[in-house]
Each structure stands twice: as C-alpha cells, then as structure tokens.
Amino acid sequence: MNAKEIRELFPILNQEVNGHPLVYLDNAATSQKPIQVIEALERYYREYNSNVHRGVHTLGTLATDGYEGAREKVRKFINAKEAAEVIFTRGTTTGLNFVAQGYARNFIGEGDEIVTTEVEHHSNFIPWQQIAKLTGATLKFIPLQPDGTITVEAAEQTITPNTKLVAMGYVSNVLGSINPVKEVASIVHRHGGVMVVDGAQAAPHLKVDVQDLDCDFFAFSGHKMAGPTGIGALYGKRHLLEKMEPVEFGGEMIDFVDLYDSTWKELPWKFEAGTPIIGGAIGLGAAIDFVESIGMDAIRDHEQKLVSYAMEQMSTIEGMKIYGPRERSGLVTFTMGDVHPHDIATVLDAEGIAVRAGHHCCQPLMKFLKVSATARASFYLYNTEEDVDALVKGLIKTKEYFGNVFS
Structure with missing residues (x-):
C-alpha cells in the first residue's frame, strides 16, 4: 500500500483549508487518525x-x-x-x-x-x-x-x-x-x-x-x-x-x-x-x-525518502537554515532569513499547509541553537512528495511576501 492509498484511509485529510487541499505537516505534534481507529472507538461506545x-x-x-x-x-x-x-x-x-x-x-x-x-x-x-x-x-x-x-x-x-x-x-x-x-x-x-x-x-x-x-x-x-x-x-x-x-x-x-x-x-x-x-x-x-x-520498517523507509527529498528541495531556497544532523527521523526544523516562524506558519496556513512554529516545548534547546523559535514540518506515513512540493511552493511565496528581509 503506497502513501496515496494510505491517505484515503484518513477522512480528515480529504478536505480544503482556506480554499486549498489540506497538506498536514504537523505530525510530530499529533498525527491524524485512520478510519479503522475511528470505527474501533465508535464500536466500543456504540456496542x-x-x-x-x-x-x-x-x-x-x-x-x-x-x-x-x-x-x-x-x-x-x-x-x-x-x-x-x-x-x-x-x-x-x-x-x-x-x-x-x-x-x-x-x-x-x-x-x-x-x-x-x-x-x-x-x-x-x-x-x-x-x-x-x-x-x-x-x-x-x-x-x-x-x-x-x-x-x-x-x-x-x-x-x-x-x-x-x-x-x-x-x-x-x-x-x-x-x-x-x-x-x-x-x-x-x-x-x-x-x-x-x-x-x-x-x-x-x-x-x-x-x-x-x-x-x-x-x-x-x-x-x-x-x-x-x-x-x-x-x-x-x-x-x-x-x-x-x-x-x-x-x-x-x-x-x-x-x-x-x-x-x-x-x-x-x-x-x-x-x-x-x-x-x-x-x-x-x-x-x-x-x-x-503497514509495517514499521516500511513507515521508516517512506519517511526517510520523504525527509531527504524535503531537505534537498528546501535547501534551494535562499535564506533557509535547517537544524540538526543529516541522518534523522521524519521532520525538518528550519528558519528562513529574518522571517519569524509564526509568520511562516501563518502564510503557509493561508495555503492550506499545517506546520508547527514556536519553541516546540524545547526552550533550553532553542537557547543552544541561538534562536527564540523555529518552524517545523513533520511527516508521517500518509504524506507524499506532492505535500513537500506544496510546502516548498508555500515557502517561496512566504519569501516573496517578506522579500525585504532577504535584501
């Protein structure tokens, strides 16, 4: 079963946010729920x-x-x-x-x-x-x-x-x-x-x-x-x-x-x-x-390919700084020039893209990284390369919107 087929099992993903198809990239905060889990809960309470x-x-x-x-x-x-x-x-x-x-x-x-x-x-x-x-x-x-x-x-x-x-x-x-x-x-x-x-x-x-x-x-x-x-x-x-x-x-x-x-x-x-x-x-x-x-190894392999693709594509954006090692789990934490991470997340949300922005409940680490906040895109088994493409497109739009901070 590929990511697109898996995606169909998650009802919440089949919607638009702010007039755009939902691209959910906040999985490190909480993941979405497949129909099998929703039905198991419903069956318990109903039966x-x-x-x-x-x-x-x-x-x-x-x-x-x-x-x-x-x-x-x-x-x-x-x-x-x-x-x-x-x-x-x-x-x-x-x-x-x-x-x-x-x-x-x-x-x-x-x-x-x-x-x-x-x-x-x-x-x-x-x-x-x-x-x-x-x-x-x-x-x-x-x-x-x-x-x-x-x-x-x-x-x-x-x-x-x-x-x-x-x-x-x-x-x-x-x-x-x-x-x-x-x-x-x-x-x-x-x-x-x-x-x-x-x-x-x-x-x-x-x-x-x-x-x-x-x-x-x-x-x-x-x-x-x-x-x-x-x-x-x-x-x-x-x-x-x-x-x-x-x-x-x-x-x-x-x-x-x-x-x-x-x-x-x-x-x-x-x-x-x-x-x-x-x-x-x-x-x-x-x-x-x-x-x-699905298989934990298959989930791991899928996320590894996705995060590698994301880091490769995001690194082409001027002002992009990605934190952490090359070898990692399925998330990318970043800043972009002097644009505040909350502003990045706000512009992305207008495009239907959900990411996390802030200190991520890790203030000592933010101090170590010498930043007050970062933005984070985190992936799961239902995310696709098209989601990454939408993210990169949204980040380019954010850069254009706040173009003065890159000059």
Whole structure:
C-alpha cells in the first residue's frame, strides 16, 4: 500500500483549508487518525461501553477483554517481557511524571546525580528539574555536539558512579536526531543507575524493542501514532515497578482498605487508579494494528525518502537554515532569513499547509541553537512528495511576501 492509498484511509485529510487541499505537516505534534481507529472507538461506545474489571455482566466482560487485549498489543509492539510491565497513562508526559514521582522521588537523594540533555522536550526535562530541587540531587547535562546531537563519548564522560538516573529522548522532536539510548543505557547500568527513555517521537516511526534497548522505563503516546488523544503507555521493568509507590490513589488500584492503612493491587493495576481510559486504550490497540499492518520498517523507509527529498528541495531556497544532523527521523526544523516562524506558519496556513512554529516545548534547546523559535514540518506515513512540493511552493511565496528581509 503506497502513501496515496494510505491517505484515503484518513477522512480528515480529504478536505480544503482556506480554499486549498489540506497538506498536514504537523505530525510530530499529533498525527491524524485512520478510519479503522475511528470505527474501533465508535464500536466500543456504540456496542459494549462499560467499566472494566469490576462487573461480571456481558458488556463488562467485553470491555475488560478489549482493554486488556490492548495492553497485550502494546506489550508486543514494544517487546516488553510481560503485560504487567505496561501501564496505561494519559500519554508520555504522565508516564514520565509517574517515574519522577513514584521512583526518582523515593530512590534519589542529596549527592546523587540526575543526567539529561538540553535537547529534551519539557516533559522529559521539568520533572527531573523538580526532583533535583526536592531531593537535593545534582542535575547534569550531557554536552551537545554543534548540530545538537549526542555522542556516546560525551555520555561516558558525564555519567559517574553517583549517577542514579539518566533521562533521554529516543528521537528529538526538534532536530529529528536519533539518540544512542541503547549505548547510554549500558553506561548507566555499569554505574548502577536507571535509564528513562522518552519514546514519544520514536514509537510512531521506529521499531521499538525495550528489551534490546535495555531501558528501565519507556514512555510514549498514542496520539502521535494514529491513535486517540489522552492515552499512552509507560513500560517499566517489573522489579522497578514493584519498588515504586503509586502516584494516584483511589478505586481499582487497591487490594484491601482499612481505616488507617491500605494495600495495593499487583502490577500493573496498582498504577491505574479509578476508571481507566478504556476507549482510548482500545483505540490505541487499533492504531497499533494499523501501523503494524503497514509495517514499521516500511513507515521508516517512506519517511526517510520523504525527509531527504524535503531537505534537498528546501535547501534551494535562499535564506533557509535547517537544524540538526543529516541522518534523522521524519521532520525538518528550519528558519528562513529574518522571517519569524509564526509568520511562516501563518502564510503557509493561508495555503492550506499545517506546520508547527514556536519553541516546540524545547526552550533550553532553542537557547543552544541561538534562536527564540523555529518552524517545523513533520511527516508521517500518509504524506507524499506532492505535500513537500506544496510546502516548498508555500515557502517561496512566504519569501516573496517578506522579500525585504532577504535584501
């Protein structure tokens, strides 16, 4: 199935925006949803909407089977050892905060080190900043190369026996760089620490194997990989999850409640207080079925061709500056002369082209790049070379509109 055929499965893409066919290039923020996912959500709410785990009636059983079946799909998708190591969350941000509050807050103290990078999305930056403040731990950063990439050598020099936790994104949402998380995890473990991976930009685009990476925690979101918003998953190694305290308390996560004390259910349910995101989990399961039917390697190959074509075409525009390494995931972040990225995005929107503009929740990285903001075009399995051509045409029009800033 080629990209044009895949595109037909996404109803939202068959529309005009501002009188032009929609060209959606904001996939790193959120992807669109195929009819298979939309129908799975509709089927749940139409046919077997019910709470899970608690009831013995037919609808409750169907809902529970759908919910726990989705957990097993996530397990296979990331190759976790067992379904108990998969916790459903609202998304990557929630998953990373669970690790920060449930693990790091209890097992990191004064004199310990937390290591991260300036490339991180705020979701994988602020939690560790806050834990360092709360515990007295030292926050350290792996030095970046001039293009914003991270080397194993730099990680080796930064991580010490005092390093208790390293947090790193697998793929940068600004630079598209693919970080050496497997090699860094090996260094961390050699020093007795744990490796936390932000997989938000990896899970939609790369084949993920948490056992091969040997990461201790891995968080990702469904909405960036053709699934619903408000659902994601946190993977954690069993022995670490068993040591962690729950972050949320209430119904469903308890084993026994007395007046002055309570005990918790076994994994993974001790981390899923209250009514979970049932429809979202079922929708995420449908999204996993969908992307696996296309093939993660095929998605990766398609995006590689598309991003190479985009960089080649965009580089011909005067004043264009593209950030990050040549080898990257499927996005291009750029500035164009002195035109503000918000102005670039506004002109492109008038042409029906959706891109992202701003600091992309990466203000420390913007400071490193010496810019206040950038524009970003990000691709997914339904994008085509015609979308890139439309983008380049729109950027040329933007350049002409703001021609005085190039003179």
